C-alpha cells in the first residue's frame with residue numbers, strides 16, 4: 665500500500681503521514697481504507713446502498729433530487745462552529761481573505777431551519793448548535809454529503825469557544841485528543857442498548873501544520889493539548905455557578921488541577937464525538953477553540969462583549985491562514 669497523503673505543508677520534523685493515509689489506516693484498522701485513489705471516500709455503511717434516495721433531513725438535501733457532485737464536489741474544507749451567526753460571519757471572512765466573490769452568503773439548507781450552511785468557493789461553513797447530540801447529527805449528514813458529492817480529501821475544522829485550564833483567556837487551543845467526562849479518550853454512545861466507546865484522537869500531522877500557521881499570528885498564544893468534552897456546561901465542567909452544586913471549591917480545583925497535570929488545556933462540549941466520527945469516516949479534522957475564562961481562576965465568562973467578539977475571531981483567523989497556505993501551494 666502506497667502513501668496517499670496530500671500534504672498541505674511540509675517540514676521534516678513533523679509526523680510523516682496524516683492519520684487517514686492508507687498506509688496508517690491499514691496498520692490501525694486492518695480493513696480497506698475508505699479513501700479512493702482520487703481522494704474521494706466511501707461510506708462504510710452498506711445499508712445505504714439499499715436506499716433509492718438518502719434524505720439528509722437536517723440539511724434539507726438528498727442525493728436524488730439534488731446534483732450533490734455539482735453543488736459540493738469541489739469542497740476541500742468544511743468549517744463548523746456553534747452559531748448560525750458566527751458561521752455566516754466566517755463565510756464572509758474567508759471569502760474576503762481569499763478574494764472569493766461573495767456579497768451576502770446564502771443559507772444552502774433547503775426548507776430546514778435547524779442549521780445554516782454556507783459555501784464560498786471550496787469551503788463550507790456550517791453551524792452545529794451546542795453539545796455532542798446537536799453537533800453529531802450535523803456532522804454525520806455533512807460526512808454523507810461530502811461522500812455523495814465526491815469531494816476529494818476534505819478537511820473538517822471545528823472552531824469554537826471553551827474554558828481554558830491554566831492558560832490566559834483569549835488563548836487558542838488545538839486539541840490533540842478528547843476526553844469524555846470520566847477522563848477516557850473515547851466518545852461514548854449507547855448503541856442497541858449497549859455502550860460503545862470509540863477512540864477520540866485528532867490527526868497529529870494536521871495539528872503540527874496548524875500550530876505552525878497559528879504561531880505566525882501575533883497577539884495571542886496557541887497551545888496543543890488534550891480537550892475534555894463535557895455533556896453539560898455547569899456541573900459537567902465542575903462549575904460552582906450552576907443551579908445545582910453538591911461539591912466544594914476544593915473538589916473543583918482538585919479536579920481541574922488533575923486535568924492540568926494530564927496535559928488537558930481546555931473544556932468544551934463536542935471534541936470526543938467530533939474526533940471519533942471524522943476518524944471513523946477516514947477524514948482529517950481539527951478542533952480549534954479560543955478560551956473565554958481560566959477555570960483555575962473562575963467560572964463566569966466576564967470579559968466584555970467586544971472582547972469576546974475579538975477573541976472569537978482567533979480560531980477563524982488560524983483556519984483562514986491555513987486555507988490560504990493551501991492556495992499558495994496550489995498556485996506554485
Ligand code: URA
Pocket residue numbers: 825826827828897901931932933956957
Ligand atoms: N464553552 C464551554 O463549554 N465552556 C466554557 O467554559 C466556555 C465555553
